[in-house]
Amino acid sequence: MATSSESQRKSFIPEDMTVGFIGAGRMAQAMARGLISTGVLKPKNITASDTDPIMLNYIKELGVHITEDNTQVVERSKLIVIAVKPNVVRLVLKDISRVMSPDKVLVSIAAGIPISTIEKELPPKTRVIRVMPNTPALVQAAASVLAPGTEVLPGDSELVQELLQCIGICEAGSEKLLDAVTGLSGSGPAYAFAAIEALSDGGVKMGLPRDLAIKLAAQTLLGASKMVLETKKHPGQLKDEVCSPGGTTITAMHVLEKGGFRGALIDAVEAATLKARELGSTN
Template sequence: MLQIFRVVASVGSHGFRHSSSPFFSLNKAARRGSAGVCWPPVPPVKLTEEQSKSRQHTPKLIIIPAVGESPSTMATSATSVLDKRIGFLGSGQMAEALARGLIKRGLITADQIVCNDPNPVRKELFRSFGATPYDSNADVARHSDVLFVAVKPQHVSQVLSEVRPVLGEGHTVVSIAAGITVEKLVEAAGPDARVVRVMPNTPCLVGETAAAMCLGGKATCEDEVLVRRIFEAVGRIYTVDEKLLAAVTGLSGSGPAYVFMAIEALADGGVRAGLPRDIAQALAAQTVLGSAKMVLETGSHPGALKDMVTSPGGTTIAGVHELEKAGVRAAFMSAVVAATERANQLAKS
């Protein structure tokens, strides 16, 4: 029993490290991370022991408490890991998810966060968990080292023009606005701005985002490391060329919708087979969660993991045959391509 416990305890943010079984062997190339734009390659960010433990969890939607509730249990601690002040231009759900995730993982404390938003309710919500709201974007920039542009795409140029006079060498500007190119960001923020464009997705709300970034303006390898460190507190992030961000949008940006549809369809199938709706939905969601973790933590090819479930003449291969007849695989591929093409169209408009 002790040996079994040690095997389980060896599971970290990079998966099963010490098992000799082929099933649990990691793909070494995958462990190296993405090929960054900097050379030599940026080393992977090392999480503290506490952060590694906190990454091993079943996501719970705790991001959006009702106004008037008591502050989150993620209280301000005495110390933080990241010695940076984080500012949010726009305090919507994605900004809140990032802020709470950074606090929860112990990367920063709440008093290192400042924000602004035209909606006073959002500003008060940030105040409720210890952040400091300001009434102007310029004030947010003055009190920030990392400045997140978290407004709707049509407002990006305006807010960056407001903070441009106070941006200095110490600022890293991170845009999570969809479709706004690095060129447009640098044009609005100034030629000397250190700009990082990030495409996250909505699972950021539960600390499991799949994101990609590219650098622009005067951004450096240090900015890349910093942004990776921030986003690894709420999921995973990879560095790509900007021309690939549309594909990231089509895959991981839009992907949650595809997965939600798959979960809904699986649950409907369970109901059709006689299961109560609540149990069918829970089983479907947990199946997707567990399957995804097997891909990430073992490094095995999804096809190999699929083959492990499909025994000769069994139930699973019968179901897989129906999926192949329906063209499910091609439909997912077409969805990603269609969303990618649409993202490219929007970026040019």
């Protein structure tokens, strides 16, 4: 049952909201699925385009309208999500420029494409918001950060944030943070998958069946993550609470420290951030 504060919370999503996806790949499919499954949008209010008929067939299974014409997506939608590879973003923007208007909001989830580049390719006063989501959007567990462009209106960022919260969490920030966001949460699922694989390998080495080892490793990371988010305790404190004096966990932590575990993760986030920065400087 909703609390009084929840029931009184203002929604920025109008009843007649329409969303379009240019690019119908996995991220677009995940976002569309989240919007539909949470009841925020009806399938008929979503349009998707793609040059790949396979991707269109996948997203069509959600009941949305599909097309190969990007301009039709813009014409049918109040909010347009650019969900294509970074190397084709400029081509897409040139394609839709003639039908973009100031009453629409454009959201780009293309990594490394600055807001300034997007705004230059579109008519004056185009409302642009850049977002860095991540692949757990596929299971409605995304970690996203948005950054508004120069022409957004009051309520635009809140609208996009509310929509993205249908597929996980979404925070607002400045564009200068997005390279670091890419290095941490954008690339982060790969770090977690590698950790799960390594932990399960350790379990197998010590005699556990592979399927059980993977399940235990994945659930352990999931449970630890929930503890951080729900208790709001510092992860260092939670780690200390697991480490009994002279016990198994502190012994294992010593091995991780000697192996440079924490330093390797810090270096990974830094390397991915610098790579994102490099990609952005070429676009």
